[in-house]
Amino acid sequence: MKTMLIPILTLAATCTAFADLERKDSSEFDYKYEMIKLPTEEDVDGNGKYDFTGGDASWMTCGSGADAGTILMDMSKGNKSLTSSADIDTTGDLWKKMGVTHQTGYTIETHLKILESTGSAGAFFLNASLTGGNYNCFLYFFTDHLNWGSTKVSDIDATQWHTYRVVRLAGEEKYHLYIDGTLVSDNLANAYGNTLYRLIFGAGGANYKSKVRVEYLRLTTGAFAPQTEKDTRLSSDEFDVKYEMSADDTSISTSTSTSDWTINGTSNVTITKENGVLSVTPQQGKQPYWITTDKAWKNLVTFDTSYTVEFSTKIRSCTLTNGGDRTLQFWVATPRATGNIIIGEKHVYWQISSSMGDNIELDSSDNTDKMHKFRIAFDGETHGGFTVWRDDVKIGEKLGDLAAYNGASYSFARFGIPGSTSGGAFDIGYIRWTLDGVHSPYTRKGLMVIVK
Numbered sequence: 001m002k003t004m005l006i007p008i009l010t011l012a013a014t015c016t017a018f019a020d021l022e023r024k025d026s027s028e029f030d031y032k033y034e035m036i037k038l039p040t041e042e043d044v045d046g047n048g049k050y051d052f053t054g055g056d057a058s059w060m061t062c063g064s065g066a067d068a069g070t071i072l073m074d075m076s077k078g079n080k081s082l083t084s085s086a087d088i089d090t091t092g093d094l095w096k097k098m099g100v101t102h103q104t105g106y107t108i109e110t111h112l113k114i115l116e117s118t119g120s121a122g123a124f125f126l127n128a129s130l131t132g133g134n135y136n137c138f139l140y141f142f143t144d145h146l147n148w149g150s151t152k153v154s155d156i157d158a159t160q161w162h163t164y165r166v167v168r169l170a171g172e173e174k175y176h177l178y179i180d181g182t183l184v185s186d187n188l189a190n191a192y193g194n195t196l197y198r199l200i201f202g203a204g205g206a207n208y209k210s211k212v213r214v215e216y217l218r219l220t221t222g223a224f225a226p227q228t229e230k231d232t233r234l235s236s237d238e239f240d241v242k243y244e245m246s247a248d249d250t251s252i253s254t255s256t257s258t259s260d261w262t263i264n265g266t267s268n269v270t271i272t273k274e275n276g277v278l279s280v281t282p283q284q285g286k287q288p289y290w291i292t293t294d295k296a297w298k299n300l301v302t303f304d305t306s307y308t309v310e311f312s313t314k315i316r317s318c319t320l321t322n323g324g325d326r327t328l329q330f331w332v333a334t335p336r337a338t339g340n341i342i343i344g345e346k347h348v349y350w351q352i353s354s355s356m357g358d359n360i361e362l363d364s365s366d367n368t369d370k371m372h373k374f375r376i377a378f379d380g381e382t383h384g385g386f387t388v389w390r391d392d393v394k395i396g397e398k399l400g401d402l403a404a405y406n407g408a409s410y411s412f413a414r415f416g417i418p419g420s421t422s423g424g425a426f427d428i429g430y431i432r433w434t435l436d437g438v439h440s441p442y443t444r445k446g447l448m449v450i451v452k
Contacts (some may be wrong), residue, residue, distance in 0.1 A: 011026055021167070021176070024224035027382075028110040031098065031219040037062060039082055039217065044094075051094040052082045054202075063213070065352060068385060068400045073202060073212045077118075081202025082217075095128075095199045104129055105223040108137075110201075110214060111264075113161045117143050117210040120296045126166065127200040134288055136189035137166050137175055141212075146179075149191035153177060154184050167223045175201035181226045215398075234439035236310040236375070239432040241296065245278040252278060253292060264290045264416075275372070277314075277427040282417050290416035298411040301435060303336040306380040308439045309413065312429035313374065315367040316320055318345045327424035328350050329417065332376055333410040338402040339376055342366055343426075348374075348390060350399050362388060362395040364394045371429050377438040392441035 026032075031051075033039045040054040054060060061081040063070040073408075077321070084094040108128060121159040140147035146154045146164075156162065156179060160340075165178040175188040181409045201217060203210070228411035236242075243251045243260075252261050254271040269282045301307055309332055318327045328343045341362075348363040375389040385398040415428065 003375075021223055021225035023227050024107070024220070024222075025227040026047070026107075026165070026216075026218040029107070029109070029218040029220035031094065033217045035062065035069055035214060035216055038071060045097045047097055052084055054080065054082050065358075065400060066350075066396065066398070067213065067399050070213050070215050071228060072115075073124070073214060075160075075203040076118070076209045076211060077231050081200050083202070084199045084212075088385040094219075095197060098219065098381050100128075100221055103170045103171050104221045105172075107165065107167045107220050107222060107224045109163065109165040109197075109226075111161065111163045112214040113211055114141060114143050114158045115211040115213055124203050124212060125200070126164075127198070128166070128168070129198055139166060139177070139243060140297075146177075148177070148185070148188050148319070153188070156177060157420045158248070165226060176225070178226055180439060183225075210395045232437060233442045234308070234428075234434070235442055236373075236432040239308070239310070239434040240436070241434070242430065242432045244276075245273060245428055245429050246276050254380065260296045261291050261293045264292065268355065269417075277429050279316075279425070279427050280416075281316075281425040288426075290414050292412050292413040292414040292416075297413050301334055301411065302380070303334050303383070305334070305373050305378040305435055306378065306437045307332070307433060307435045308375065308377040308437070309431070309433040310373060311431045312371045313367070314369075314427045314429075315343060316346050316425040316427060317368075318424035327417070328415065328426045330374070330376075330379070331410075331412065331414040333412050333414070335411060337378060337383070338410060339373065339399070340402045341376060341388060343374070344424075348375070348388075348395065350386075350388065350396055351402050353402075360396065360399065363390055365390070371427070373441075379438050382439070385439065387440075389441055394440070441442045 011444070017262070023415050027030065031044050033042055033051075038054075038060050039052045040050055040060070042051050043049065044051055059074045061072050061074075063072060072134040073082075075081075098106075107127065108126065110126070124141055126139040126141075127137060133137065138149050140149075143158050144155065146156060146158070154177075163178075163180050165176075169175070173190055174186075176186045177184045177188060196283050199219070243249065246254065247368055251258060255263075255272050257263050262405040269280060271281075272279045311330060313328055327345070330341050330343070331340045342349040342351055344358070345368050346364055347361060347364055348367070349363075350360040350362055352359055373389075373391050375392075377387045379385075379387075385400055386396070387394065388399065413431070415431070417424075
């Protein structure tokens with residue numbers, strides 16, 4: 001009986017500790033470093049000094065394209081770290097400005113993945129410490145596990161994206177560790193003994209050889225558990241605006257413009273509606289063909305609107321004269337953020353440039369075998385880029401916009417042929433959208449894969 005009681009009592013204590021902490025999402029933390037620029041160039045605390053030092057900043061770079069909104073920390077170049085330390089700059093120290101003490105406690109959250117690691121001491125570490133005692137957090141990251149000090153606390157594939165949260169309880173020499181919102185431990189003690197007053201994020205010596213990509217680092221005083229995840233899944237059947245390509249749905253015509261949609265270049269294309277799909281067959285070498293709506297989009301969708309668009313399509317053929325695999329192009333545009341997906345027989349691209357070589361390949365599955373669903377979502381609250389799903393599987397996130405069109409008067413949803421030398425044919429089954437947020441599909445069949 002004693003053998004059985006031990007894990008039960010431990011679980012009960014864990015659940016109680018988890019419930020007792022106030023919950024707060026890291027987006028509400030006081031100090032947030034979103035990696036739009038380097039933390040060594042940030043003055044979030046507003047004291048006129050940069051919040052972190054990092055020595056030679058050449059070891060950190062801001063990401064672009066699919067990696068926009070992240071930084072690469074290349075600690076293979078030596079003992080490199082982001083440091084906020086009173087020993088370095090007493091008047092400009094972030095950790096001191098935050099007012100973190102033994103009595104206040106603190107919460108630190110970061111979202112990252114390890115790209116490579118060859119160091120004998122691990123990839124890197126997070127260290128936060130206070131004066132007045134041996135109050136130290138030491139979280140060591142390895143590619144396949146985490147250590148708290150010298151003790152393993154979790155087996156995890158750290159080469160994938162994960163969210164890590166360290167909570168120091170107020171007035172107690174105790175820490176909680178969460179990974180992806182799940183409590184891993186609620187009874188971690190001070191890891192090592194020193195009385196320094198600092199926050200360090202990076203390599204701790206020559207034996208740390210790694211490259212790490214970081215999406216954010218967020219800090220606040222006080223001890224907070226993660227928010228319970230809000231369920232934002234929504235079937236497109238429940239979207240507010242729906243255009244179905246059935247024969248009795250006249251919202252999109254096969255020959256003329258309608259109250260919502262304008263047809264451009266009707267002489268260059270053959271359009272039919274049968275078997276519940278809109279079939280589009282352009283003439284080779286003709287000017288681009290588009291079906292566009294601005295009446296149902298313009299003035300309703302702005303840069304600050306969070307929206308989700310889903311459509312179904314099948315690529316019937318691709319007969320380009322200038323190479324490449326792209327038949328259908330689908331735009332969602334506002335004057336400050338234009339999302340542009342290009343779909344071919346066996347490729348899906350995200351367009352960020354007029355040059356196809358600069359664009360991002362999201363997927364290489366067959367799009368000719370049946371109707372496939374594509375979903376595009378934009379977060380108007382954070383402006384953190386676009387997210388794309390194919391058949392309910394996420395294939396891209398934090399995707400940049402087609403910057404060349406920002407500032408223009410574009411405000412529409414549009415689908416058609418991407419260029420005058422494009423050819424091929426496609427079917428559209430439906431187009432649906434909602435303007436009330438970013439919604440993922442109900443079914444999640446796989447993990448995100450981005451191929452550059």
